[in-house]
Amino acid sequence: MEMSKLMGKCGAGIASAWNGMKRTAGNTKQDGKIADAESEIARMTREIGNLTVLKLDEGLDLGEEVQERYDAIRAAREMIAAAEADKKHTRVTCPHCGHRTSAKMRFCGVCGKEL
Numbered sequence: 001m002e003m004s005k006l007m008g009k010c011g012a013g014i015a016s017a018w019n020g021m022k023r024t025a026g027n028t029k030q031d032g033k034i035a036d037a038e039s040e041i042a043r044m045t046r047e048i049g050n051l052t053v054l055k056l057d058e059g060l061d062l063g064e065e066v067q068e069r070y071d072a073i074r075a076a077r078e079m080i081a082a083a084e085a086d087k088k089h090t091r092v093t094c095p096h097c098g099h100r101t102s103a104k105m106r107f108c109g110v111c112g113k114e115l
Contacts (some may be wrong), residue, residue, distance in 0.1 A: 094108040
């Protein structure tokens with residue numbers, strides 16, 4: 001009789017573990033769906049932002065809050081353009097291999113020859 005009780009408890013434990021695994025698999029599937037939906041929301045939000053910036057580039061007025069952020073975008077664009085222009089002046093091309101490197105370097109980092 002003791003053996004049948006033990007077997008019954010083992011069977012109940014296995015069934016409980018199996019049900020827990022099924023719940024975990026269901027939760028994982030739901031987590032995947034949630035992550036996919038969140039990713040889609042983020043993508044669409046970026047797309048809306050990009051479309052808004054394009055409209056602002058065309059002169060559309062979307063209010064003071066949006067305009068403040070757009071002004072920050074324009075300032076960042078100007079800073080990037082200036083930094084890229086400055087970067088072009090601080091780089092040289094190795095006459096031996098064509099690699100672009102810092103103008104401060106005396107030797108090419110690729111071929112090792114003097115610049």
